[in-house]
Amino acid sequence: MSSLGLGFLNAKLIIKMGYFYFIKQESAPKRIGKFILVNILIALGLVVFFCPKCFLSLRGLKLIYPDFIFSFFMSSSLAFGGLVVEAYFNKKISWVNFPVKRLLLTLLIYLTYSFVVSYLISVIGYLIMFQEITLDNIDWVAMMDETIFPIGVALVLISLFTARSWLYEWRNAAIEAEQLRTEKLAGQYQSLKNQLNPHFLFNSLNVLTNLVYEDADKSASFIQQLSRIYRYVLDVQQEELVSLSDEIGFAQNYLSLQKLRFEENLIYEIKIDRIDNLYLPPLSLQLLLENAIKHNIVSMEHPLKISIYQRQDMLIVSNNFQPKKLETIDSKGIGLENIRKRYELLSDRQLEIIKAEAEFCVKLPLLTLAK
Known part of the structure; x- marks a missing residue:
């Protein structure tokens, strides 16, 4: 479970990064379709990584089928939560204006969400896959331990993603500032050029007026x-x-x-x-x-x-x-x-x-x- 939990958190970050690159601007059906497809591929990749021999026989495939379903739901839940948290803070708190506040709130809310979701899915997974385990005899402390290491690794991974998001927003802010500066300079230059046309014509007409009489x-x-x-x-x-x-x-x-x-x-x-x-x-x-x-x-x-x-x-x-x-x-x-x-x-x-x-x-x- 610990390895799977680590993989799921890693998958969440991969989905988030990919989602904002090639899904965000597409229609809802395509976004949902790609979201599901990416999570299926990640869940499949995790199962292959942890049990490559399971694909060598029909019996092995049957054994890993529950793990695949479990991995898919864990990955999808964490990815969806991450997207919602980031979309919310993109509208409410700017990296440029409030970087510390944005970082702390993102970490607090997303890690809290990740812990709760990982814990609940782990409990539900255990109850479904192991029939001898019930709510009466489940080891709640052990289930909590299953989420501690993945959450610690998630801090490192989400820090990397946060740095990417921060740099991306700062780059956009720099581009916007440069565009405004360019537009301002263009306006100033055009204003200077606009002085020349009437200035030249006015002086030429003055000369012409004198010549007409001379x-x-x-x-x-x-x-x-x-x-x-x-x-x-x-x-x-x-x-x-x-x-x-x-x-x-x-x-x-x-x-x-x-x-x-x-x-x-x-x-x-x-x-x-x-x-x-x-x-x-x-x-x-x-x-x-x-x-x-x-x-x-x-x-x-x-x-x-x-x-x-x-x-x-x-x-x-x-x-x-x-x-x-x-x-x-x-x-x-x-x-x-x-x-x-x-x-x-x-x-x-x-x-x-x-x-x-x-x-x-x-x-x-x-x-x-x-x-």
Whole structure:
């Protein structure tokens, strides 16, 4: 009986673990069918383990038949109780919030249940299998002894299962926390991107308004160029990163657009060594170029010179520093701050800002996509 009791407790744990992996999400008939089948196989395995020779003859099979029935009911009862206890505590007490309380109550209730059920089934089994034993002459102390060792082993086994259950719930909690964090970051990033579209359009329309009064021909060319550029803005507004080649192409178009307005008062050069497999947040270059033009003097006496070039994994945008009176760089907080926050959300690398007496320089990290 002691060996069988140990086997039954072990079977209970196996059933519980298997049950939560492949039965929980199925329909009731399939769950019941698999529950019965698993317990039959466990009971059969125990009988084979303790009496392999019994299967060599018909007489042996008849002898072990009562043990098989006894094993099946013991295994099923313990497994069912374990499932009920765990299902109850899964709803009432979280491993994450109350680990000690969950552990103590699970052990207390399940071990109490296991002791009572093991004791009752053992008594009933003895009364059925041994007709000479009755309620009057049964050795109640001996029956209790039959459950002590299995309960002790059950402490070890249920501790292993409890550790698995605890880690499983902590993993789910970690996944949920990461999902919430990702959703929050995605929302923040989208909010930053949403600043760019109206910001770009508003500034472009301001420029167009001035050109209409200054030069009608220029304003017509400006509108044509603007339509092509704005198409790019619409295409990349849902992207987290764009290729360096696309962003350089957009920068060239944007500077050409500004040349219509400033002519020889604006000078620029672009020197890029490598553009393959390098990325940056969309419209980063446009924001830097717009800041340079917006906050610096652009005139025949003081032409604005903008350079875009690459050094290793950094894209550098620099201009001669000749700020307008009463202006500070990026006074509205849209440009540099927007880029900085987007880099913080996308990477652990930061942009670098270098402000000298005669030059203003911003270094953008060039990112690569994880394979």
